[in-house]
Amino acid sequence: MIAKGFLTRAARRDLFLTAGAFILGLALLALFLAIAGFNVGAALSAMWRGAFGSWYALTSATLVRATPLIVLGLAFTLASRGGTLNIGMEGQFALGATAATWAGLHAGSLPPPIAIPWVLACGAIAGAAWMLLPVVFRLRFGVTEVITTLLLNFVADAVVSFAVTGPLQEPTHIYPQSATIAMSAQLPKLVDGARMHLGLPIALLLAALLGALLWKSRWGFTLRAVGAGATAARVSGGIATASVIASALLWSGAIAGLGGAIEVTGVSYALYQNLSPGYGFTAIAVALLGRLQPLGVVVAGLLFGALEAGAGAMQRDAGIPAVAVQVVEAVVILTLVVLTRREAAER
Amino acid sequence: MIEELLTAGVRVGTPLALAAIGEAIAEQGGVINLGIEGAMLAGALGAAMGASAAGPAAGVGVAILAGTATAAVFAAVAIGAKANQIITGTAVTLLMTGLTGLIARQFFGAAGAGLSLPTLAPVPIPELSRIPLLGEVFFDQSLLTYVSYLLVPLATWLTFRTRFGLELRASGESSSAASAAGVRVGRIRTIGVLIGGATAGLAGASLVLVQVGTFTERMTAGRGFIAIAIVVLGRKHPVGVALAALLFGGATAVQFVVQAGGSGLPYQLWQALPYLLALGVLATSTGNEKREARRLRLGSGGPPEEDRLSERA
Numbered sequence: 208m209i210a211k212g213f214l215t216r217a218a219r220r221d222l223f224l225t226a227g228a229f230i231l232g233l234a235l236l237a238l239f240l241a242i243a244g245f246n247v248g249a250a251l252s253a254m255w256r257g258a259f260g261s262w263y264a265l266t267s268a269t270l271v272r273a274t275p276l277i278v279l280g281l282a283f284t285l286a287s288r289g290g291t292l293n294i295g296m297e298g299q300f301a302l303g304a305t306a307a308t309w310a311g312l313h314a315g316s317l318p319p320p321i322a323i324p325w326v327l328a329c330g331a332i333a334g335a336a337w338m339l340l341p342v343v344f345r346l347r348f349g350v351t352e353v354i355t356t357l358l359l360n361f362v363a364d365a366v367v368s369f370a371v372t373g374p375l376q377e378p379t380h381i382y383p384q385s386a387t388i389a390m391s392a393q394l395p396k397l398v399d400g401a402r403m404h405l406g407l408p409i410a411l412l413l414a415a416l417l418g419a420l421l422w423k424s425r426w427g428f429t430l431r432a433v434g435a436g437a438t439a440a441r442v443s444g445g446i447a448t449a450s451v452i453a454s455a456l457l458w459s460g461a462i463a464g465l466g467g468a469i470e471v472t473g474v475s476y477a478l479y480q481n482l483s484p485g486y487g488f489t490a491i492a493v494a495l496l497g498r499l500q501p502l503g504v505v506v507a508g509l510l511f512g513a514l515e516a517g518a519g520a521m522q523r524d525a526g527i528p529a530v531a532v533q534v535v536e537a538v539v540i541l542t543l544v545v546l547t548r549r550e551a552a553e554r
Numbered sequence: 555m556i557e558e559l560l561t562a563g564v565r566v567g568t569p570l571a572l573a574a575i576g577e578a579i580a581e582q583g584g585v586i587n588l589g590i591e592g593a594m595l596a597g598a599l600g601a602a603m604g605a606s607a608a609g610p611a612a613g614v615g616v617a618i619l620a621g622t623a624t625a626a627v628f629a630a631v632a633i634g635a636k637a638n639q640i641i642t643g644t645a646v647t648l649l650m651t652g653l654t655g656l657i658a659r660q661f662f663g664a665a666g667a668g669l670s671l672p673t674l675a676p677v678p679i680p681e682l683s684r685i686p687l688l689g690e691v692f693f694d695q696s697l698l699t700y701v702s703y704l705l706v707p708l709a710t711w712l713t714f715r716t717r718f719g720l721e722l723r724a725s726g727e728s729s730s731a732a733s734a735a736g737v738r739v740g741r742i743r744t745i746g747v748l749i750g751g752a753t754a755g756l757a758g759a760s761l762v763l764v765q766v767g768t769f770t771e772r773m774t775a776g777r778g779f780i781a782i783a784i785v786v787l788g789r790k791h792p793v794g795v796a797l798a799a800l801l802f803g804g805a806t807a808v809q810f811v812v813q814a815g816g817s818g819l820p821y822q823l824w825q826a827l828p829y830l831l832a833l834g835v836l837a838t839s840t841g842n843e844k845r846e847a848r849r850l851r852l853g854s855g856g857p858p859e860e861d862r863l864s865e866r867a
Contacts, residue, residue, distance in 0.1 A: 243657060531655060532652065533651050533652030534649060
């Protein structure tokens with residue numbers, strides 16, 4: 208997409224589909240709110256205020272929420288381009304956050320330029336490690352990664368629960384959370400007085416890198432070839448599909464783990480349970496809305512970041528549970544999966 | 555202690571068995587519906603709403619309707635529009651997480667459903683419940699558990715002894731061959747998925763009306779996904795599925811007994827046990843299936859096709 212530019216026919220169609228699916232999602236949410244007897248006007252205006260209503264809302268809510276969604280959306284994109292489905296980003300995110308917290312708690316003596324890459328790398332490694340079992344299961348036993356990654360999400364919950372009540376619990380042993388990570392491991396803020404942090408530029412950089420790798424490198428080519436048709440890639444392309452599938456899944460896990468590390472070092476500074484309010488699933492909608500294109504994922508991530516930020520405001524100001532925006536996400540996924548099914552079949 | 559564990563295992567295993575028996579029917583037709591997690595959640599809310607308005611029986615009825623309606627959304631997109639089943643299922647679950655949260659808030663208010671729902675008490679079966687150990691474990695349960703017992707022979711008959719079952723299994727085996735033989739694959743699959751939705755709704759009802767006594771956001775906590783693993787373990791056969799559900803119920807119940815008793819190990823290990831068990835089972839049982847398929851020279855998609863070619867040569 209980066210190379211193709213904005214105005215090709217395909218890009219215009221992508222943009223049209225994306226906008227259409229998003230608007231349909233919002234319209235259905237409004238409809239459901241109306242049926243359930245909520246004040247639709249108040250809800251939507253609270254949502255707008257929470258997302259774009261002020262400089263603070265934009266830089267402290269929308270962009271902060273968008274960061275993990277972009278990173279996880281890229282993780283899903285990478286896996287999908289290789290013909291695999293990573294439904295376990297929630298778990299890899301949690302494991303990445305746990306490893307980053309562990310590293311961050313012990314990084315006090317390191318200067319930030321060393322501490323931050325070290326802590327982020329720990330998160331990515333943990334995310335990839337959490338993907339090892341699905342990879343082995345897929346390649347050795349033929350078990351689809353869909354079920355294994357999904358089940359591991361629940362195991363990850365137990366791991367985090369164990370960490371924050373056991374080895375990583377704060378020193379007083381009262382609260383089920385970790386202590387604050389070392390200052391030197393915290394991502395710097397980008398704007399004075401706002402919560403926006405270095406994670407956003409990291410996410411954008413990652414998107415650019417992934418775009419370049421997918422379309423300009425040999426690795427990206429083989430990945431897309433396997434994603435387009437594993438049998439054809441193996442038989443006519445002579446591609447070792449097993450190792451490509453393994454690398455798609457492991458790198459996807461690593462990126463999701465990095466997402467968890469960025470959340471800990473940029474936002475929470477500590478580990479606690481349910482650190483992610485379902486980012487791992489929202490990101491599937493983000494990736495599909497972004498049409499599995501890194502640049503598209505960035506745009507969709509910003510849009511959904513706004514939606515999530517708006518949902519928070521809607522809950523505070525209009526008393527509507529924030530999970531309601533999952534209706535929008537679901538409608539976006541369903542719309543796009545229907546509209547693009549022919550394309551997917553051809554791919 | 556052992557009796558307590560087994561009784562709790564059957565109680566906890568009931569929603570898993572209900573959902574998995576229905577999902578097995580859908581999967582016999584060649585459809586995997588990750589949306590049963592959402593259907594179960596919809597059933598749970600339906601049960602809570604129905605029960606608080608008109609008693610437990612109404613709760614069960616509304617739950618079945620809610621589960622079936624959820625499955626209908628899945629069927630429309632995944633079968634009607636032929637979209638990717640996995641992504642559709644995930645989205646349907648998301649949809650129901652959002653919708654149930656929204657409706658529960660409006661129906662029960664910010665405080666939630668409270669713990670005052672009329673629930674289904676255990677109904678001991680007169681003679682059977684007096685059998686030592688087994689009587690109490692299996693025959694002093696709620697009505698919904700007995701429904702799950704009845705569903706086993708019913709689903710077996712439906713799948714293996716009826717024309718519908720034959721067409722369903724044909725659709726699952728090879729949709730093009732079934733279609734060529736005059737089976738209306740889409741319609742058959744849709745019926746299978748709707749049955750799965752109905753039992754998932756029933757599963758939600760048993761969660762609310764038998765186990766928890768209230769509705770909370772996201773209360774199914776992945777039980778629908780566990781049910782899918784159970785279907786794999788039970789080889790899509792109602793008897794196997796019911797036994798697998800019992801095993802998982804037992805594995806889940808271990809944490810209650812252990813937590814009460816106290817063992818040196820962290821309780822999170824017991825919390826993760828059912829999921830770890832599911833993973834272990836997937837590794838072993840799918841491996842067997844693959845070997846079996848190779849033995850019968852029937853490919854199960856992907857690599858076996860190549861095996862077949864080489865064997866023929």
